[in-house]
Amino acid sequence: MRARWLVVAGLCLACGPAPVALTPDDASHPGDAWFGHRAQSLGISAAAARTRDGLLPAGPEAGPPALDELAAREGAALWRDLCARCHGVDGEPPPVPEGQIEPKAWGGMGPAMGFTFGGDKMRRGIYRSIAEGKGAAMPAWGTRLAREQIWALVRHIEAL
Numbered sequence: 001m002r003a004r005w006l007v008v009a010g011l012c013l014a015c016g017p018a019p020v021a022l023t024p025d026d027a028s029h030p031g032d033a034w035f036g037h038r039a040q041s042l043g044i045s046a047a048a049a050r051t052r053d054g055l056l057p058a059g060p061e062a063g064p065p066a067l068d069e070l071a072a073r074e075g076a077a078l079w080r081d082l083c084a085r086c087h088g089v090d091g092e093p094p095p096v097p098e099g100q101i102e103p104k105a106w107g108g109m110g111p112a113m114g115f116t117f118g119g120d121k122m123r124r125g126i127y128r129s130i131a132e133g134k135g136a137a138m139p140a141w142g143t144r145l146a147r148e149q150i151w152a153l154v155r156h157i158e159a160l
């Protein structure tokens with residue numbers, strides 16, 4: 001009986017998004033660079049890409065939207081370039097100086113269970129932490145990243 005439960009849990013945990021493997025050439029596009037990059041991929045203008053982004057859900061009320069491969073790669077590249085120095089490339093934070101807040105670890109059984117049972121509510125909460133920041137140590141990224149990029153980061157965190 002117990003063994004069967006473990007098999008079921010194992011199957012659920014395998015349902016998350018697949019991690020994206022980046023090549024050294026993969027760049028991230030913080031700031032306005034994203035709209036040009038996104039526009040090129042869709043064959044639209046940068047202004048249209050910005051409008052499109054503004055129509056995506058911003059959390060915490062709704063989302064996540066469906067994301068394509070380009071967004072998944074962007075999320076992985078942003079994580080590497082903007083987040084890994086504090087959170088660790090693999091989600092295991094490097095040690096922080098005495099007295100500073102250490103981010104919690106991502107990846108592994110605990111967070112995977114959180115995504116399995118928390119679902120979109122959990123994803124929206126993560127979106128909010130990224131967009132608005134958290135406490136004194138976690139910067140707010142909402143004005144520096146597009147909505148699609150923040151959702152891509154949520155997806156990347158889930159895939160760690």
Ligand code: HEC
Nearest residue numbers: 082083086101102103126129130134135137138139141153
């Ligand atoms: C300067 C270091 C630093 C950087 C850079 C940073 N974070 Fe954080 N982050 C933290 C710390 C510290 C916390 C824990 C804050 C707390 O619990 O008070 C945190 C918390 C979080 C949380 C909330 C986790 C929870 O408890 O719900 C998320 C999500 C998050 N960070 C995502 C990101 C993403 C995505 C990036 C990159 C775009 C990023 N962080 C960049 C330091 C950082």
